[in-house]
Amino acid sequence: MVNVKGRSEVKRFIGGIPAEVATLLRGAGRAGATVIADEAKDRVISREVRGAIKVATKAEDGRIIAKVQVKGPGAYIAPWLEYGTDPHFISVDDSQRGGMSIGKINERVKAGSLVIGGKFVGKTVHHPGSRPHPFLRVALDTKESEARNAAQAFINSRISKTGIRTGGGDA
Template sequence: MRRFLTNIPEQMDGVLRGAARAGGKVVADEIKDTTPSEEVRDNIRIRTKAESDHIRVRIDVKDRWARSLGIWLEYGTDPHFISVDESQRGGRSVGRINTLAKDSDKGHSLLIGGNFVGSTVFHPGARPHPAFRPALDRKEAEAVAAAQAYINTRVSRAGIKREPAGGDE
């Protein structure tokens, strides 16, 4: 009996992390349904972490470009200037950089609609399109229910079912 009781916390850790993932999946699916960016949608991930006194679930966007897009969409951007970084010019003018980029079918620095717009561009900023917090607000009860259902399928009077192989996304 003592051995059984001693193993409960370790066994419950897997169950609770699975429950956190189940609840997080509900919220992550809502984020995927509401974000306007396919890049963000394809890079949503769910991670769990067991800390000393609780389990934490984190839903975020994988690093790099998709993460930047996610942040800009969630919070919007302030008005700002865009220019060619001096370290990227290689002694060339902005016009020459655009001509080379256009001729080589690469990205077009400061070329908008096929027209050279100058050495700097004023971007008016972008309105926010939040998806993360509103998804949690809308799906909180459903996420809690999914976590509880997960626990109910694994914990019974007969014992604790082991967490299936797998893990975080």
């Protein structure tokens, strides 16, 4: 009869591999996404948006997802910068009037509270639009291979003949 020792340890080791690989791949995704996020921060023209550029990772349905996203204060400006805006009219929304009539708002404008460029703006103002200042897509296009290399370096630095090292900080 053959006596086998260590079967439970081997089973436990093999059983833990999927979780270690998922952790490893999330770290690799974060390393790659950080390269893109840093480039986007360098390219964006708004300090508010720069502070709102974030990296997030998650494991979902057997996939690892790494995202560079704009979240938090200033995030609403990002699409306007990335794509620009068309010419449009701006008016005072009824919910923002604070109970004032258009006449009262116009009265205040004449008193100096709603003057743009030293001119009376009245009930509505025409915004000429703004040209785009792309930063997210351009960051991806210019740093794609560097991001891939960062992800690969992250993986390489954590895999050895003895196993996967999942702890120990970022890339």
